[in-house]
Amino acid sequence: MSETLADRWQRVQDQVASACEDAGRSPDDVTTIVVTKFHPASLVRELHALGVRHVGENRHQDAAPKHQELTDLDLTWHFVGQLQSNKARAVAAYCEVIHSVDRPSLVEALAKYEGSVEVFLEVNLTSVPGRGGVEPGDLEALAEQTREAGNLRLRGLMAVAPQDEDAGRAFDRVLTYRENLLRVAPEATDLSLGMSGDFREAIARGATHLRIGTAITGKRPLPT
Numbered sequence: 228m229s230e231t232l233a234d235r236w237q238r239v240q241d242q243v244a245s246a247c248e249d250a251g252r253s254p255d256d257v258t259t260i261v262v263t264k265f266h267p268a269s270l271v272r273e274l275h276a277l278g279v280r281h282v283g284e285n286r287h288q289d290a291a292p293k294h295q296e297l298t299d300l301d302l303t304w305h306f307v308g309q310l311q312s313n314k315a316r317a318v319a320a321y322c323e324v325i326h327s328v329d330r331p332s333l334v335e336a337l338a339k340y341e342g343s344v345e346v347f348l349e350v351n352l353t354s355v356p357g358r359g360g361v362e363p364g365d366l367e368a369l370a371e372q373t374r375e376a377g378n379l380r381l382r383g384l385m386a387v388a389p390q391d392e393d394a395g396r397a398f399d400r401v402l403t404y405r406e407n408l409l410r411v412a413p414e415a416t417d418l419s420l421g422m423s424g425d426f427r428e429a430i431a432r433g434a435t436h437l438r439i440g441t442a443i444t445g446k447r448p449l450p451t
């Protein structure tokens with residue numbers, strides 16, 4: 228019998244629970260965001276029926292119509308992809324949390340949004356500048372700018388482990404960056420870390436938000 232969406236969701240929940248137990252943490256302190264990018268709204272509806280309440284998307288042009296189709300569901304939408312400044316306000320209108328804030332121009336654009344938004348600052352863990360994420364040395368200035376905006380609630384740091392490095396080692400660096408961040412933004416304690424392949428390592432390092440796609444949804448359709 229082939230594995231269903233319900234089977235995969237259950238298995239990931241079990242794995243998250245066991246990783247939390249190993250780390251001496253409560254599963255209640257870890258939010259699993261199911262990344263549904265490229266999948267149709269119907270899959271998000273199925274996930275909701277299984278109990279999923281947090282979904283993640285990475286492209287405004289795909290996410291906006293899906294959100295439109297699903298306004299009857301109590302879902303929290305998270306934006307996890309690179310975000311162009313000219314789309315920032317539109318995204319803030321339906322995503323409660325933006326995980327990929329990585330530059331001053333994006334903070335400026337979000338500051339013009341008339342409501343409040345929760346944000347993570349994405350830090351670049353690769354050695355290549357511009358690979359999505361603020362350079363670690365620029366983090367504190369970006370955090371100060373974010374706090375001064377007034378309508379942005381700074382939750383913490385987000386990062387993606389580089390493909391050519393052990394995820395645990397990469398996540399260890401995030402903990403160092405967080406110490407620096409907390410000096411200017413003591414409230415920014417959350418960590419958005421961990422995807423299908425490395426969420427156990429992320430939980431061991433204190434991740435509060437996991438962004439898990441394929442381990443739950445199965446293979447992604449190709450982007451259109």
Ligand SMILES: *Cc1c(COP(=O)(O)O)cnc(C)c1O
Pocket residue numbers: 262264285307308387422423424438439440441442
């Ligand atoms: C696609 C994506 C994920 C989920 O990746 P999987 O490997 O499918 O779990 C998580 N975070 C970001 C930023 C993504 O773009």
